[in-house]
Amino acid sequence: MQKQPPPHHPESHAPVQALLVVDMQCAFVHGDGAVPHADRLLDRVRDLMARARESGAFVVQLQNDGEPGSPDExxxxxxxxxxxxxxxxxxxxLRKTVDDGFEGTRLEELLKEAGVTELAICGVMSEMCVSATARTALDLDFRVILPHDAHATYDIPAAEGISDLVPAAMVSRVAEWALGDEVEIAVRASDVGFTKP
Known part of the structure; x- marks a missing residue:
């Protein structure tokens, strides 16, 4: 069966009541270890946060606790x-130790207490923590918007006999596609609107 593409029409995006900012930690957006185009990502996420705040939407940041010796230890x-x-x-x-921002945290409880049923998700990494958190949000029947230009990851290095280097932008796009047709993909972060829960 051919997969249907996720919705991509900015005009169809009703405002959401919450913004989840996933793992926007210094190790991943500053310095030599930053994801490609980190400055652009920071600008988009700052804009989302500012507009969410102005609208009275609920804003939650997730912070990953990495293993000893890791960049996010x-x-x-x-x-x-x-x-x-x-x-x-x-x-x-909310601190977390696995990709999924709902697992082992109070995220679901906090969203429901705030009356949130619809949310936008941004941050890093597209195919890991952003994807895992979005997938669980969908499973929990939240409406989810993923702004295309407000999540990011690293290039996948070339692997002999498997593939050449896979650019980060391609990895992020595949991560969006793999979430299926329940997630809404906003072309630009500026296409996402916010409202109070």
Whole structure:
């Protein structure tokens, strides 16, 4: 059976009530270890956060606790979230140890307590934590929008006998496609609107 493409029509995107910012940590968006085009990603995520705040939407940042010696090991400079948290608006940072932001965290509980049924997801890495969190959100019957220009990852290195290098932009696009036709793909972060829960 041929897979139907996810919706891509900006005009069809009703506003969402929450923004999940996945693993936007210093190790992944600053310095030599940053994902390709990290500055552009930061601009898009900053814009999403600003507009979500202005609209009274619920904003949650996820922060990955990496293994000892990893770039996002807790307590290291790379582990810190790269974008400010507005606690006065009730924003929270949830720490996690696996790709899925719902597993072992209070994320589902917090969203439901806030009355959220629809959300946008952005951050890193497209095929790992962003994808796993989006998939569980869909399984939990949340409406999910994924802004195409507000998630990112690294190139996949060439592997002899398997493939040449796979560019990061291609990896991100495949990650979107693999989520199936329930997720909404917004062409631009600016296409995503927000409202209060």
């Amino acid at each position: 807790p307590g290291t400079p790379g582990w810190a979230v790269a974008l400010p948290v507005d606690t006065d608006r009730g924003e929270v940072v």
